[in-house]
Amino acid sequence: MNDNEHNHILAILDKGMRLDGRKPLDYRKPITIQRGFTSTAEGSAKVTIGETEVLVGVKLDLGKPFPDTPDEGAIMVGAELLPLSNPEFELGPPGIQAIELARIVDRGIRESKMIGLNKLSVKSGEQCWVVSIDICTLNDAGNLIDASALGAVAALQEAKFPALKDGKVDYQDKTGKKLPLACMPVTVNVCKIGNHFIVDPSTEEERNIDARLAVVSLEDGQLCALQKGGDAPLTPEDINKMIALAMEKAKEQRTYLKH
Amino acid sequence: MTEWLVKEKEIVVPGEKLVTGMDALPGIGTYREGDSIYAGRLGLTYLDGRTIKLIPLSGRYSPKKDDVIVGKVFNIGMYGWNIDTNSAYPAVLNLKEASADFIPKGADLTRYYSIGDYLVCQVFNVTSQKLIDVSMRGPGLVKLTGGRVIAVSPQKVPRIIGKQGSMVMLLKQASSCLITVGQNGLVWIKGEPSMEFLVERAIRMIEEQSHISGLTEAVSAFLEAETGKKLA
Numbered sequence: 001m002n003d004n005e006h007n008h009i010l011a012i013l014d015k016g017m018r019l020d021g022r023k024p025l026d027y028r029k030p031i032t033i034q035r036g037f038t039s040t041a042e043g044s045a046k047v048t049i050g051e052t053e054v055l056v057g058v059k060l061d062l063g064k065p066f067p068d069t070p071d072e073g074a075i076m077v078g079a080e081l082l083p084l085s086n087p088e089f090e091l092g093p094p095g096i097q098a099i100e101l102a103r104i105v106d107r108g109i110r111e112s113k114m115i116g117l118n119k120l121s122v123k124s125g126e127q128c129w130v131v132s133i134d135i136c137t138l139n140d141a142g143n144l145i146d147a148s149a150l151g152a153v154a155a156l157q158e159a160k161f162p163a164l165k166d167g168k169v170d171y172q173d174k175t176g177k178k179l180p181l182a183c184m185p186v187t188v189n190v191c192k193i194g195n196h197f198i199v200d201p202s203t204e205e206e207r208n209i210d211a212r213l214a215v216v217s218l219e220d221g222q223l224c225a226l227q228k229g230g231d232a233p234l235t236p237e238d239i240n241k242m243i244a245l246a247m248e249k250a251k252e253q254r255t256y257l258k259h
Numbered sequence: 260m261t262e263w264l265v266k267e268k269e270i271v272v273p274g275e276k277l278v279t280g281m282d283a284l285p286g287i288g289t290y291r292e293g294d295s296i297y298a299g300r301l302g303l304t305y306l307d308g309r310t311i312k313l314i315p316l317s318g319r320y321s322p323k324k325d326d327v328i329v330g331k332v333f334n335i336g337m338y339g340w341n342i343d344t345n346s347a348y349p350a351v352l353n354l355k356e357a358s359a360d361f362i363p364k365g366a367d368l369t370r371y372y373s374i375g376d377y378l379v380c381q382v383f384n385v386t387s388q389k390l391i392d393v394s395m396r397g398p399g400l401v402k403l404t405g406g407r408v409i410a411v412s413p414q415k416v417p418r419i420i421g422k423q424g425s426m427v428m429l430l431k432q433a434s435s436c437l438i439t440v441g442q443n444g445l446v447w448i449k450g451e452p453s454m455e456f457l458v459e460r461a462i463r464m465i466e467e468q469s470h471i472s473g474l475t476e477a478v479s480a481f482l483e484a485e486t487g488k489k490l491a
Contacts, residue, residue, distance in 0.1 A: 004375060008405055012452040019407060021456040 006193075006208040013196040019204055025249065027200045028052075031256055033150065035158045040171075043159025043179075047151040049200060051141035053085075056133065056151030058159040062122065062169055063130040073120020073128040077106035079135040079148065086140035086203075104145055104187065104227045105135065105152050108216035112185035112224040115156065119180040127167070131156075131179070142202040145214050146253070149187030153257055156181060185224050186253045188246035189214045192232065197242060199249050213239065215246035219254065267306050270316070271298040277311055288313030320346040320413035320443040322391045326382045327400070329408065329441030330393065332372050340372055342380065342393055345410065345443040350391035352380060357395050377403040377447060379439055406437065406449025409459055411466055413444035418469040419462055426465065426475060433482035433490055434458050457485055 009019060018024060028050025037046040041057035048054075065072060079102035081089040094102070109115065120129040133155065135148045156179055163173035191201050191209040201209060211230035217223055223243065228234065234242070261280030265271060277289060278296040285296045289311055298304075302313035320328075322344060330342035330350060339357060342350040354362055357371055372378060379400050380393040394400070411419065419440050420427050431438055436450030436458050446462060448455045461478055468474055479490050 004377070004404065005407075008407060011405070012455075015452050017452045017456070019456075021453070021460075 009208050010194045024196055024198045033154045033256055043155045045151045045154035047147045049147050052143055052147050053138035054147040054151050055136045055138055056155040058155045059132040061130050062127055065128040070125035071121045072117040075131045077102045077133045081137050085137040104214050105149050107225040108149055108185045108187050112183055114181055114183050114185055116180035116182055142206050143200045145189040183218050184257055185216050186250040187214055187216045188249045190242040190246050197245055213242045215243050217247050217250050265304045269304045271304055273298055273300050284310045286310040286312030315414050322346055322382055322385050324382055324385055326442040328443040329445035329447055330378050330380050332374050332376045335368050345445050348389040348391055350393045352393050359396055377408055403447050406447055408445055408447050411444050411446055415466045415469050416442055419465050430458050433486050
């Protein structure tokens with residue numbers, strides 16, 4: 001962490017502003033979701049938040065259910081931080097950042113019970129649908145968490161089952177049947193710098209945050225998942241405040257997901 | 260026979276044939292192969308008598324003697340500091356060039372400049388192997404505290420500075436910010452937060468519209484509209 005940059009960001013925040021002229025609780029504009037971006041995936045979405053761009057694809061495949069849940073399908077989330085999206089990302093096995101990103105998105109979808117897993121069973125104990133969600137970063141200008149989570153939900157809304165023929169999947173033959181989705185979880189990553197809370201951090205801000213809390217919530221205000229990051233500790237008051245902020249900002253994001 | 264394949268101020272891409280024949284001479288940004296001259300980079304052609312030159316439109320900074328640059332300390336060694344110059348090559352700031360004061364043997368060098376600090380420094384030597392020496396001894400060469408550093412295309416730096424510094428003067432006048440433009444494409448801005456942001460937007464505008472004539476007037480109008488101040 002560079003003290004100079006950190007102090008400068010703090011000094012500007014003290015005056016209620018951010019480096020790029022936004023207010024502390026403003027998202028970058030425009031936020032766009034381009035659904036059905038790739039034809040080879042069962043569902044896909046390209047999300048942009050300002051200059052940040054993330055592509056999310058959903059694949060549906062047949063697999064064996066887990067022994068403890070013989071009548072349920074499975075979900076898998078993977079994130080790949082492509083080197084073209086940020087000079088600091090490198091090829092190779094996923095690092096800490098990629099794993100954390102995938103887990104935050106995974107937890108949001110899993111704990112919100114968004115996908116009706118019990119409807120994904122094909123044959124009890126033997127065959128079920130496995131939903132793979134893959135996140136590719138196209139450009140990292142900060143806040144990959146919100147963008148990826150938004151993209152994952154949009155791609156799931158879009159996903160359609162391929163046809164089943166003799167116990168095999170025919171990807172050429174697309175049925176119109178959509179995934180059984182119960183709700184719409186929205187992830188908001190609230191960051192703390194000094195005594196200030198901000199959302200949608202830029203690259204410079206991400207480098208200098210003290211702590212962050214990714215909050216996943218539902219429309220009715222139900223809290224689904226939390227993930228804390230950064231070095232500084234958070235007090236219970238901080239956490240309450242951050243959750244309240246995230247719920248407020250989630251409303252805004254939810255308007256982009258409805259279509 | 261010499262045949263000129265391009266006109267003055269034409270945009271050319273690397274590898275494009277510019278001239279055939281031995282009468283013409285290859286200038287900056289071009290090279291000769293056989294009896295033809297080709298473009299070495301993306302740029303505007305510029306004819307100077309028999310010589311054909313290119314004014315580059317893109318690319319990284321290439322260090323030149325006497326350039327004043329904004330560099331970032333990335334390492335401290337036994338005899339000085341290593342500076343990131345925003346080019347392909349790092350620079351060395353030697354102890355004896357670091358300050359007008361005497362630095363005693365064994366002194367804690369982080370007390371002068373520590374890792375992450377931005378410095379305004381001057382390139383005083385570049386070897387053919389691109390080993391760069393910079394100095395902090397000279398007027399206006401200081402450590403930068405506070406403010407923000409933004410990166411612009413090094414090719415646009417002359418437009419940001421303007422003729423005899425006219426553009427940068429305009430920016431300073433409108434925003435009351437301290438501004439230092441390094442030849443390497445790093446610009447340091449310090450002032451009121453809203454004004455810093457205004458300068459950043461104005462610089463982005465200059466970068467985008469650098470090829471348009473009457474740019475100073477356009478920037479002046481933009482700044483007047485944003486600040487409500489009348490600029491001379």
